């Protein structure tokens with residue numbers, strides 16, 4: 009775990025993660041069970057137990073600069089395997105929330121999330137073609153995965169038009185409430 013900076017102990021960060029996730033990070037004893045079951049381990053730059061350790065050490069910089077929380081697919085295998093009942097997936101989620109608030113997000117992944125959420129906000133559910141278009145506009149990656157389109161479109165994997173749900177207005181209100189809360193917090 010050479011990349012973790014032992015000198016930068018940020019107590020406020022430890023408290024912030026614990027409060028927001030509702031988890032007692034100090035009970036992690038580094039057994040590695042979470043990492044052993046994580047399907048994303050092969051693409052992580054810091055394994056999930058290393059993220060836990062970095063939080064224990066208050067190494068905010070290492071945690072927020074890691075790509076791993078942004079690659080996590082929220083499968084909750086880590087939470088199910090933890091012998092200390094730590095909801096590790098929730099901790100990963102909390103790290104992403106803090107990262108987003110502080111503008112420390114991995115750009116491309118963030119662009120995908122924003123595009124996804126934008127379509128949910130306006131259609132009430134995800135709209136794949138819209139996500140693709142918004143993602144391309146945000147990132148300038150106009151040709152990424154474009155070769156998949158001729159195979160997916162005839163199979164109706166990506167409908168041309170969005171499917172608007174009946175409760176669309178209610179979904180939109182959730183987003184508005186969230187935005188209002190953020191302004192209030194600021």
Ligand code: SF4
Nearest residue numbers: 046080081083084086
């Ligand atoms: S929730 Fe994330 S960190 Fe946990 S096992 Fe799944 S992919 Fe790995």
Ligand code: SF4
Nearest residue numbers: 036038039040042090
């Ligand atoms: S499984 Fe739980 S105790 Fe073990 S390293 Fe992961 S978080 Fe820590």
